[in-house]
Amino acid sequence: EPEVTQTPSHQVTQMGQEVILRCVPISNHLYFYWYRQILGQKVEFLVSFYNNEISEKSEIFDDQFSVERPDGSNFTLKIRSTKLEDSAMYFCASSGGLGYTFGSGTRLTVV
Amino acid sequence: QQQVKQSPQSLIVQKGGISIINCAYENTAFDYFPWYQQFPGKGPALLIAIRPDVSEKKEGRFTISFNKSAKQFSLHIMDSQPGDSATYFCAASIMAGKSTFGDGTTLTVKP
Numbered sequence: 001e002p003e004v005t006q007t008p009s010h011q012v013t014q015m016g017q018e019v020i021l022r023c024v025p026i027s028n029h030l031y032f033y034w035y036r037q038i039l040g041q042k043v044e045f046l047v048s049f050y051n052n053e054i055s056e057k058s059e060i061f062d063d064q065f066s067v068e069r070p071d072g073s074n075f076t077l078k079i080r081s082t083k084l085e086d087s088a089m090y091f092c093a094s095s096g097g098l099g100y101t102f103g104s105g106t107r108l109t110v111v
Numbered sequence: 112q113q114q115v116k117q118s119p120q121s122l123i124v125q126k127g128g129i130s131i132i133n134c135a136y137e138n139t140a141f142d143y144f145p146w147y148q149q150f151p152g153k154g155p156a157l158l159i160a161i162r163p164d165v166s167e168k169k170e171g172r173f174t175i176s177f178n179k180s181a182k183q184f185s186l187h188i189m190d191s192q193p194g195d196s197a198t199y200f201c202a203a204s205i206m207a208g209k210s211t212f213g214d215g216t217t218l219t220v221k222p
């Protein structure tokens with residue numbers, strides 16, 4: 001069964017540092033998403049990406065966040081200057097139209 | 112208007128019993144209602160989903176009941192097994208747009 005692959009599985013970073021979270025979506029999917037889940041809490045929408053541009057973003061997705069599809073297959077989330085409150089599980093998801101396939105996530109710890 | 116309210120927060124069921132998780136939504140524009148199952152350390156996995164033109168959908172031991180007039184939908188797990196112990200999230204979206212997730216229900220099935 002096709003999978004969404006995320007790397008790294010765990011990243012520890014100093015506050016104020018930049019991090020890049022990487023995702024390889026399912027190859028024939030057209031819609032891509034980033035969600036985050038703070039430990040024990042709900043899954044929160046960050047951004048959706050379609051046709052090489054952001055289609056929707058949440059209020060969480062401020063100027064510190066950006067997304068790219070640099071080579072037509074990878075899909076990245078960059079946080080420019082991390083804060084303690086950015087510590088969470090970050091999930092990439094892709095969709096062919098309805099329903100998501102999620103990756104296993106990147107656990108980001110900001111210290 | 113974008114909220115999805117899920118209950119209960121946690122649920123303990125005996126093996127072989129029926130697990131029932133409920134969700135309510137507000138936005139009548141939602142037209143896709145998936146349920147996701149999440150095991151610790153993993154991303155949510157699509158379990159079953161329904162569109163508002165049907166009142167029930169069954170896949171194996173999992174059934175979604177949908178009440179459009181009440182803006183409610185529920186997940187029923189028949190013959191619950193210890194391997195079903197996980198966190199379950201309902202969600203709602205407009206086609207391939209962002210999904211709004213419920214807060215999650217932690218299900219424990221006792222042997």
